[in-house]
Amino acid sequence: xxxxxxxxxxxxxxxxxxxxxxxxxxxxxxxxxxxxxxxxxxxxxxxxxxxxxxxxxxxxxxxxxxxxxxxxxxxxxxxxxxxxxxx
Amino acid sequence: xxxxxxxxxxxxxxxxxxxxxxxxxxxxxxxxxxxxxxxxxxxxxxxxxxxxxxxxxxxxxxxxxxxxxxxxxxxxxxxxxxxxxxxxxxxxxxxxxxxxxxxxxxxxxxxxxxxxxxxxxxxxxxxxxxxxxxxxxxxxxxxxxxxxxxxxxxxxxxxxxxxxxxxxxxxxxxxxxxxxxxxxxxxxxxxxxxxxxxxxxxxxxxxxxxxxxxxxxxxxxxxxxxxxxxxxxxxxxx
Numbered sequence: 001x002x003x004x005x006x007x008x009x010x011x012x013x014x015x016x017x018x019x020x021x022x023x024x025x026x027x028x029x030x031x032x033x034x035x036x037x038x039x040x041x042x043x044x045x046x047x048x049x050x051x052x053x054x055x056x057x058x059x060x061x062x063x064x065x066x067x068x069x070x071x072x073x074x075x076x077x078x079x080x081x082x083x084x085x086x087x
Numbered sequence: 088x089x090x091x092x093x094x095x096x097x098x099x100x101x102x103x104x105x106x107x108x109x110x111x112x113x114x115x116x117x118x119x120x121x122x123x124x125x126x127x128x129x130x131x132x133x134x135x136x137x138x139x140x141x142x143x144x145x146x147x148x149x150x151x152x153x154x155x156x157x158x159x160x161x162x163x164x165x166x167x168x169x170x171x172x173x174x175x176x177x178x179x180x181x182x183x184x185x186x187x188x189x190x191x192x193x194x195x196x197x198x199x200x201x202x203x204x205x206x207x208x209x210x211x212x213x214x215x216x217x218x219x220x221x222x223x224x225x226x227x228x229x230x231x232x233x234x235x236x237x238x239x240x241x242x243x244x245x246x247x248x249x250x251x252x253x254x255x256x257x258x259x260x261x262x263x264x265x266x267x268x269x270x271x272x273x274x275x276x277x278x279x280x281x282x283x284x285x286x287x288x289x290x291x292x293x294x295x296x297x298x299x300x301x302x303x304x305x306x307x308x309x310x311x312x313x314x315x316x317x318x319x320x321x322x323x324x325x
Contacts, residue, residue: 015217015226022296026277028288046231053235057303060238061271064249069125073143077121077150078114084154085112 012040017047021054098123102166109157121150124167128174130268131283134261135178137185145181149174171283206260209297212304235310248309255305259298266291267298 017040023029024037041048069077098119099105108116125146132142152173160169217226239245256264265284269275275283281291 013226014228015213018213018216018300019296022292022299026292026295028292046228049232049234053232053303053307054299056235056238057299057306058271060248060252060306061267061299061302062274064252064272069122073125073147074118074121076147078118080147080151081112081114081117081154084151085114 012036014040014044014047017041017044018050021051024051025054025058103162106157106160106162106166109154117154124170125150127268127273128171131171131265132174132178134265135175135182137182141181141185142178145178146174149177152177168279168282175283175285206297209300212300215304232307233311235306248306251305251309252302255302256298259301263294263298263301266294267302270295271299 017037020029020033020037024034029037041051098116099108105116105120109120128146128149129139129142132145133139136142136145149170153170156173160166164172216228216230216232218229239248256267259267262284266280269280269283270277277288277291280286281288284291286294
């Protein structure tokens, strides 16, 4: 197993950025982490794109059209409801 | 089916009022409540039991349980939390009964992120961008992700995007699917999800992160298809 090369300038890496992106969006980073994250963001085009795409992903997820309850299930529930009401 | 003639979303915003309507046997209120939560409940139930058919059965039973129990409901939690608590209890015991209880119970005791089981599929999504042979200190993009086009107004394309996202969600491990459904499709808060699924904040976030990362990758492959040869993600979940 090779020893990792030493970390240049204690740099915050793109891989770390990607790993922390949800914590950033959830606002659960510590103030120091957040400052480091945002500093990296202003310097790195790739990470800025990645963050934007995670935001777009969340936006798309929130816009999915959902199918409604199938009629058959609804009928059964209606029957169950009436049974309950009059039992 | 007279509730179909009612205004959609006509559930009273005041929860006490809603509970009173349910107790009084108001059919419209009940069916609107069903309309609001049923599909989410089925999605969640399917995380605990073998298949969608059993999940539907569980949810049917839960609704009956809700009707029977609403007289005893004391309002110490929200109605939604109460309903979903009944759901997770029913789904868990049904899953256990079937020898299929494999999901959130496995995470119940974990408090540290380090204790989350590895997710090879998630690791694969990262391997697309960061060359593991470079060593962990040189973790910078192999290639920058390409920007996506702005979201289309065209209905046909939007349908395609939705199909792509839905398909990816359906293939997620059940716990990730449950979390992303509640958080991003249904708009629940992290706290609500943790309470309902009985998982820590940290595990909730990890599951959400992994799920979103995979959906993002699916979208990337949709927006910017790459040659098949460079696609490493061949393994699909069992």
